Amino acid sequence: MKIAIAKLEEGEHRYQFHFRREDVGLSADYGYNYGIDLDVSLTKMGDEFLVRGRISTQADLVCDRCAEPYVADIQDEMMVLYTLSSKLIPEDEDKQYDEVHRIDPGLMEIDLSEDIRQTLIVALPLKRLCSPDCKGLCPRCGANLNFEKCTCEVETIDPRWEALKKLLK
Ligand SMILES: [Zn+2]
Numbered sequence: 001m002k003i004a005i006a007k008l009e010e011g012e013h014r015y016q017f018h019f020r021r022e023d024v025g026l027s028a029d030y031g032y033n034y035g036i037d038l039d040v041s042l043t044k045m046g047d048e049f050l051v052r053g054r055i056s057t058q059a060d061l062v063c064d065r066c067a068e069p070y071v072a073d074i075q076d077e078m079m080v081l082y083t084l085s086s087k088l089i090p091e092d093e094d095k096q097y098d099e100v101h102r103i104d105p106g107l108m109e110i111d112l113s114e115d116i117r118q119t120l121i122v123a124l125p126l127k128r129l130c131s132p133d134c135k136g137l138c139p140r141c142g143a144n145l146n147f148e149k150c151t152c153e154v155e156t157i158d159p160r161w162e163a164l165k166k167l168l169k
């Protein structure tokens with residue numbers, strides 16, 4: 001995912017990329033098995049380049065509650081600054097970027113692959129649910145309660161009773 005910057009004019013430039021995870025060196029472990037769309041706005045300000053990207057794709061994930069595979073929509077944004085090695089950036093400005101890359105004057109092209117890879121990894125949800133109201137598995141028989149009703153007695157556990165039970169043991 002490279003952008004030639006040697007002959008760019010000052011100001012904003014827009015790019016669209018369509019690629020697959022292999023193109024940015026991402027392994028199959030993350031579930032990104034679908035086409036990945038990336039809209040990039042690159043702003044040239046002298047020897048500095050501000051890259052803002054919006055990534056949109058899908059991933060094969062496994063539900064935390066019912067353990068069934070599902071396809072999740074994944075969207076995320078990245079903001080990366082390419083600036084000269086000599087330039088000082090105040091800390092509060094630095095914080096607004098996902099990444100700041102130091103470059104030498106006369107750099108011919110920017111390679112976004114590493115930043116795209118990092119953005120895709122971070123974009124995966126921590127809590128994975130096939131649907132917000134997934135009913136999960138029966139803790140007794142393991143039936144997937146989204147698809148079937150099992151005959152297990154549903155025990156409502158009062159935390160106070162639980163504490164008492166432990167004391168009695
Ligand atoms: Zn589920």
Ligand SMILES: [Zn+2]
Nearest residue numbers: 138141150152
């Ligand atoms: Zn059950």
